Amino acid sequence: INVTQEMVAELTAPPHVPTPVGKRKAKKLKVNMEILELEGELTSGVSYVYWTFGGSVPGSFIRTRVGDEVEFTLSNHPDNKLPHNIDLHAVTGPGGGAESSFVAPGFEKTFSFKTLNPGLYVYHCATAPVGMHIANGMYGLILVEPEGGLPPVDKEYYIMQGDFYTKGKNGERGLQPFDMQKAVDENADYVVFNGSVDGLTGDNAITAKVGETVRLYVGNGGPNLVSSFHVIGEIFDKVYVEGGSVINENIQTTLIPAGGAAIVEFRVDVPGSLVLVDHSIFRAFNKGALGILNVEGEEDKKIYSGEIREGIYLPEGPGIQSMPTTAELAETNVPAKSFDEQMTFGKQVYMQNCFACHQSEGQGIPNAFPPLANSDYLNADVDRAISAVVNGLSGEITVNGDTYNSVMTRQMISSEEVANVLTYVYNSWGNNKQVVTKDMVENVKN
Ligand code: HEM
Ligand code: CU
Missing domain, CATH: 1.10.760.10 (Cytochrome c-like domain)
Known part of the structure; x- marks a missing residue:
């Protein structure tokens, strides 16, 4: 008998990723994704209405392997205000699925596709005005692992950069609406990892132990800015350039285009706080593009003999605050x-x-x-x-x-x-x- 094995995909919010595919055979993989329009905190005292795939920015991480038949159901919550859809860069077909997935609030749409090319791909909403839907947080990553899976590592994390455009300037308090003109001018008020200034610091910082290998799935939702992704105090042992199959080695900073991704890997050798940045550095220290990887364990004076800083490297706070009107x-x-x-x-x-x-x-x-x-x-x-x-x-x-x-x-x-x-x-x-x-x-x- 010819039974296609079926499986419901595990979806995760950042910075987490689903279980590796390992040696499993290609399957029919059901992905159920819900669109939610939610108010959240862009930075302390500043709120923003995010449009999300699965309730987080970036949206839920999808993990597949090459040859899977993905049956994708996109549901648009009845409380939402707008129609949306999804364009997955891992799809070979019209609009990456956008045409078949356009869905009004209170409805759901199902379409299916086969994963032909291994790699790390961006997905995003493609409903007009496209830039506005992306700017409000409608992007995420889908990983298509090769046959047999990616080589195992100790820690894996999901990180995505995005630029935000608010009516008030950086740090202006209260609920901040999206500003179309600033977005057209590519004049970002915030550039952040994982949807907010605190998306990857404090309680949201990621962790590893000395001696572990770390793999970061790094995407860039844009909508506008290209990321010069760098980890202060580390060198990437490997970079899957642009999320594809070419592996580059010993890299300091890797370029991640808007609507693109990269996989970076490194072994952490000494304890301390590593700082993840967009090396367009004003974005890191003034607009929020800064995250922390806390490494715990024994010092190795041969690799790094200097004083190890205690605690966390804090970003400069958001700009001048103003009183509510x-x-x-x-x-x-x-x-x-x-x-x-x-x-x-x-x-x-x-x-x-x-x-x-x-x-x-x-x-x-x-x-x-x-x-x-x-x-x-x-x-x-x-x-x-x-x-x-x-x-x-x-x-x-x-x-x-x-x-x-x-x-x-x-x-x-x-x-x-x-x-x-x-x-x-x-x-x-x-x-x-x-x-x-x-x-x-x-x-x-x-
Ligand atoms: C159409 C008012 C909120 C999207 C209209 C029209 C009015 C109106 C009077 C008729 C066309 C016109 O005169 O230009 C309002 C008011 C709102 C509001 C007072 C707030 C209380 C929104 C929001 C959205 C929206 C939040 C988007 C999520 C639209 C669209 C149409 C429209 C797409 C055209 C509908 C069609 O093509 O049939 N609105 N609106 N409006 N509005 Fe709003
Ligand atoms: Cu949308």
Whole structure:
């Protein structure tokens, strides 16, 4: 009988990797990945809404071997706001799977592919605007081991670099929305390992013992910056260049392209804290691209005779901090007593709920999110605008002569907040100065 053996893939969050494939035969491997949009901490006092594969940045590590038939199920959590998909660089096929995996919130999609080439590959979301989905954390690594597996080592870890673009500058406190213009300008506020400034330091530092061999699977999600990956106080015995099959030896710094990866290996010979950096060094000491590998064990004076530092090498803290603004301190659910208050509260709702897509001046993003500034669609029908916010909106619409055919999910905000945010929108950026009341919103709801 011809039975293909089936197996559900073990998925791990960084810095961990699943069990090596070893000598197992090629199989049908089921990968179940869930997309979650989650608020997390980018650095102390600064939060960010991450879009994730599996709840972590980078996303879950997938470990396969050459010849596996991967059956990939991508589910988009119903609480999410946006459709997403996945492009795996390990896939031979249209869009690396992107076309077959496009999935709206509350749905799941299954597709399958065969792993033809061994190597370490990046995967990422490829939904428009692609750069924004990647910048928000939608990337990870998939390893395709060769027949018989990679040679065994003592410790293996998963690390991925990414650059982040926030409305406020580095260190500015509070919930920081994504800044499209800074991303287009490639002007990163944060460059980090494993999704946050503390992603690989303190309690998140990785460890090894003297004499052990360490293998790091290092990826770079970008979206923009190339990484000059270096470990202060070590030399890479081996580098699988660009994650492929060529092995280079005795390397100080290896280049990891955006959307690329490398496997580095070294034996740790002396105790201490090794510092992982992007050697574009301002990124390391000023933007967060710094991690720690703590090595414990006996000193070997022949290899290194100097004084061994105790404790951890701390990065410089994030930049100058600022006080929260009055708007940030205002409470969300107090009814507005005047037009001015409606505008203040409305702006606050806008910055928390609409800004990420419709942008700071309501200008939207071409081909993805329609403008709310000077919008003929908005100004033509206030009940339709209210409905877009409370019920969501999908299908083809035309705004200022451009067509959009996408999905806006319903916004989970109170009637009071809908009235305030739409009043703010209607009284900004050249719109028709309509005032929206709570009663008008409730009428549309009923
Ligand atoms: C469309 C308002 C949040 C994505 C619209 C429209 C309005 C609107 C009035 C109609 C078109 C126009 O006038 O330009 C708002 C308000 C929001 C909000 C007030 C916050 C309370 C969001 C968010 C997203 C989004 C967070 C993305 C996750 C879209 C999309 C469309 C749209 C894709 C076009 C839908 C289609 O093609 O049918 N929005 N929006 N909106 N919005 Fe929003
Ligand atoms: Cu996405």
